[in-house]
Amino acid sequence: MAPIPICTTVEGYNELLSSRRSSEGAIQISSMYNSYVERIMVGEAAALFTIPIDDHVIVRGHAVFDTATIVNGFLYRHRIHIDRLFESAEKAGLDLEFLVSPDDKYDIEKQKDRIEDIEKQLAKAGGVKNGMIRFWLTAGPGNIGVTKAGCKTTLYGICYGVNPWMSSLSADTEMEPGWINKIEGIKECTISERFPMRGKVLSTMKSNNYLLNSLGSTEATLAGGRYGIWVDPVTDEVYEASVMNVVFVLRNGVLITPPYSDGIGKILKGCTVRRIVHLAREHLLGKEGQGVSLTEVITDTVVYKSNLLDTGISEMFLMGGDIHFIPVTQWDDLCIGDGKPGPVFKKLFQLLFDEAVGGTSPYHQKIEY
Numbered sequence: 001m002a003p004i005p006i007c008t009t010v011e012g013y014n015e016l017l018s019s020r021r022s023s024e025g026a027i028q029i030s031s032m033y034n035s036y037v038e039r040i041m042v043g044e045a046a047a048l049f050t051i052p053i054d055d056h057v058i059v060r061g062h063a064v065f066d067t068a069t070i071v072n073g074f075l076y077r078h079r080i081h082i083d084r085l086f087e088s089a090e091k092a093g094l095d096l097e098f099l100v101s102p103d104d105k106y107d108i109e110k111q112k113d114r115i116e117d118i119e120k121q122l123a124k125a126g127g128v129k130n131g132m133i134r135f136w137l138t139a140g141p142g143n144i145g146v147t148k149a150g151c152k153t154t155l156y157g158i159c160y161g162v163n164p165w166m167s168s169l170s171a172d173t174e175m176e177p178g179w180i181n182k183i184e185g186i187k188e189c190t191i192s193e194r195f196p197m198r199g200k201v202l203s204t205m206k207s208n209n210y211l212l213n214s215l216g217s218t219e220a221t222l223a224g225g226r227y228g229i230w231v232d233p234v235t236d237e238v239y240e241a242s243v244m245n246v247v248f249v250l251r252n253g254v255l256i257t258p259p260y261s262d263g264i265g266k267i268l269k270g271c272t273v274r275r276i277v278h279l280a281r282e283h284l285l286g287k288e289g290q291g292v293s294l295t296e297v298i299t300d301t302v303v304y305k306s307n308l309l310d311t312g313i314s315e316m317f318l319m320g321g322d323i324h325f326i327p328v329t330q331w332d333d334l335c336i337g338d339g340k341p342g343p344v345f346k347k348l349f350q351l352l353f354d355e356a357v358g359g360t361s362p363y364h365q366k367i368e369y
């Protein structure tokens with residue numbers, strides 16, 4: 001067998017890594033925060049954007065994550081993601097006390113403010129005005145044991161440029177008027193029993209354990225879908241897509257989504273679905289005179305697939321990541337509505353788009369570059 005070459009320098013490793021990532025078309029990271037060394041890394045050297053191999057995010061999957069969206073130089077709805085990161089951290093037995101001084105270790109709001117400040121510094125350092133930030137809070141490096149004992153809890157964050165609305169376009173491309181009306185729907189497939197929904201403990205926190213999500217999405221993709229939809233094969237409950245929440249508009253004018261609230265939900269408390277529900281209630285509920293309206297918005301009732309089919313589904317869409325909003329026009333062999341994105345989807349997406357690019361809502365925070 002061929003001998004494996006030995007690399008003995010960081011420079012040599014960086015050259016190998018940078019070349020491989022470039023040739024494979026890997027994501028281009030603009031900046032990275034690493035609390036383990038308390039630095040923001042910027043540059044073309046791929047080795048800058050790496051983590052220790054003994055970090056428990058790798059060793060045991062002991063980590064949680066969350067995101068932030070950057071639109072036109074503003075953080076958009078970042079604070080709700082920070083809140084959820086702290087909720088996930090508590091469930092995972094992690095904390096972020098190390099981000100502030102010892103005197104402020106119990107001040108959660110100061111810790112959240114520090115995360116926001118890091119987000120702004122990351123975006124500024126990377127020069128990203130349209131893109132995403134992703135944080136991982138991990139049990140940290142230190143050993144390859146089972147528990148976090150002997151490890152140093154660590155926060156990593158990366159920032160990268162991407163068009164918020166369409167990843168195939170460059171980050172700063174302006175969307176043409178009427179582009180929402182040109183969006184085409186996708187086919188989705190029900191994930192089989194081979195890859196069951198994660199248990200409630202993991203599915204209600206944004207943990208780093210997404211193996212079943214990845215396998216379910218892969219299965220759906222091979223069947224012609226995109227993300228896959230989880231439906232309990234025994235109870236007939238509809239849960240969520242592998243990385244997104246799912247919403248249905250029924251023929252009786254009801255908008256319904258599987259419950260996500262604390263205590264009753266078995267799925268992740270999606271940030272985007274909460275905003276969509278709010279927009280639907282504010283702008284579409286009982287608005288018969290404006291052409292597009294809803295009779296009811298339901299978020300606290302278990303959703304059964306058989307009930308959806310009995311009533312009739314006129315629209316179906318997936319959402320996540322603040323601005324990712326995808327119409328589903330075929331579910332397995334079922335044609336949804338007339339096979340095209342519907343009026344409720346278009347109205348809600350327009351409302352979401354206008355709010356995000358407007359930069360004036362309470363959910364925006366300006367980044368000073």
